[in-house]
Amino acid sequence: MGDAAHGIDGFGRLAILAEGDFGVLTSKTAACVIRYAPERVACVIDSTKAGASVEDVLGFGGRIPVVAGIEEALACGPDALLIGIAPRGGALPDEWREILLEAIAGGLNVISGLHHVLAEDEEISRAAGAAGVRIWDVRVPKVPRAVASGSLRRKTGKVILTVGSDCRTGKMTVAFEVARDLGRRGVAAEFVPTGQTGIMLAGWGEAVDRVPGDFMSAVTEALTTEALERADVAVVEGQGALIHPAYSAVALGIMHGCCPDAMILCHQPTRTGIPGYDVAIPPLGDLIEMHEKVAGLVHPSRVIAVAVNTFDMDGDDAEREAARIEESTGLPVTDVIRWGCGRIVRVVEDLL
């Protein structure tokens, strides 16, 4: 875990594995690393899209090539393989095992956010030892020593939390962008990573979804406290969603752990329900009220903006939808990638 100290910066150029699922949402770790550190990316591996450029697939990322396998990837001169996709449950698909072993044999270090700990996988760790390559298991948490103390209920400084109407709605991206924009405007703000991609980019943080239930709030509290020692505003990356049947607990552990003063609701307008669960996303007004009530059980909080993710809409539709949500919620609405996060940042500044 010592590798976290420099994040992906310590790993040179990256081949990103997104086999079978390269896309903005389907391989969100890949997409975020490409968005925020394109100069580090040598190629993306997805045999189903080989020959395309990253720009063709994502709409950004330029001429970085998509290649069919490790052999082609090695020709692009990477130093490490980054697993850029989060399979359901975090297990290691059998077909990836071969790819990883091939990468290791080719001399690549490995960065993995899987729940399956590669350093504890006998075959893979033996291969890594033999090849002299490093493995960074991003998701393995430090062992916590205490449960949450509730100390952030009396903090100085402000905490902003991104929450979602579902998983994969842009919570990491929005937190990252808002913290960066606040910094550009002279506010001492720090992004607080709670998931694998954020940790890779920022070089610190903990994958809270991997932490035992009793300690999720404690770990979030410790990360947020650390950020507030360096900055006036901590912008915490939320995880999961309160309405998600599998991941709601992680969303709540982070919420009650960081005691947000304000929340930003992330939402993809084209999504009406949670894929695979037949759970409808409630009207945003109801969802906002629910978040404020549930957060308020521990610390008063309000939703101050809605961040829409309109990557799959054309410009006119996106604008119409943003206006509709602004009208119905009375809150500023933006797509931070499409229109920037000025409107959100101004509301945050009003809190200070």
Next chain:
Amino acid sequence: MGDAAHGIDGFGRLAILAEGDFGVLTSKTAACVIRYAPERVACVIDSTKAGASVEDVLGFGGRIPVVAGIEEALACGPDALLIGIAPRGGALPDEWREILLEAIAGGLNVISGLHHVLAEDEEISRAAGAAGVRIWDVRVPKVPRAVASGSLRRKTGKVILTVGSDCRTGKMTVAFEVARDLGRRGVAAEFVPTGQTGIMLAGWGEAVDRVPGDFMSAVTEALTTEALERADVAVVEGQGALIHPAYSAVALGIMHGCCPDAMILCHQPTRTGIPGYDVAIPPLGDLIEMHEKVAGLVHPSRVIAVAVNTFDMDGDDAEREAARIEESTGLPVTDVIRWGCGRIVRVVEDLL
């Protein structure tokens, strides 16, 4: 973990460690094991109460002696030491290490629900190996393979969940008693243990608070599904409390994992806030509404009864308080230990 198959039944007679904190709430594992399996208990260790009987301290449990240390405990002829107290955060206090090593040297097997895994503690596991004794780390979960599927949203059979206005309000006891009473009345009901004490008593289950956040709902879903294969009603032991700054995530993971059709709210009337956190317990009506809303995000559910824990009130006060809560909530109210759980069981039967 193979020891879970028989729970404490596989361990003969027990010396229960409750050093410095033996009491109904302060050592709730000790108190529950004594309540439900007194014939297995040789003695309780608490040097601050040595010389008393268990009945003197708890108000039940008869003449089981409280002794000062391992030497006196060994004179009572136990086969195992059960750690009957859950220190904050689950770590192993230094002063207990000596007690454990002494017990192991004395030939006692050890049953522990600490987060600190004794089998992975070098000094303790070496001592256990040398003495030829077994260690059962009750809290170590099986590694889950998948996240929650939401399958219980379409179950046959009914799921009842105990929830609390705080930790240590009687959620395990109420679930255990209700399942047992349903069984006596001819309803096929199964208690679903989600914490260390329930696992010790029932011989199966998982300590959900120890499970990584992403998998808490999955583990609860699997346990509940297993119970419904054997019974028509699963009575799930809740953990933590939705309003608790450190443990709310565990409460929610269980709630969304088991998809309860009905909930029983457990509450200690003399407690007005969460000790150590300066969080007030809201009026019960508000708390009930909040639980129904939050559970309803995934599956419709309602609170059908309030189980008060009146162990620290005299009979008249307890009756007055129960009547007041019944009046204000419109729900049946009982203390399952003091007055039995007939009123709750009848409401559950109405659901079938």
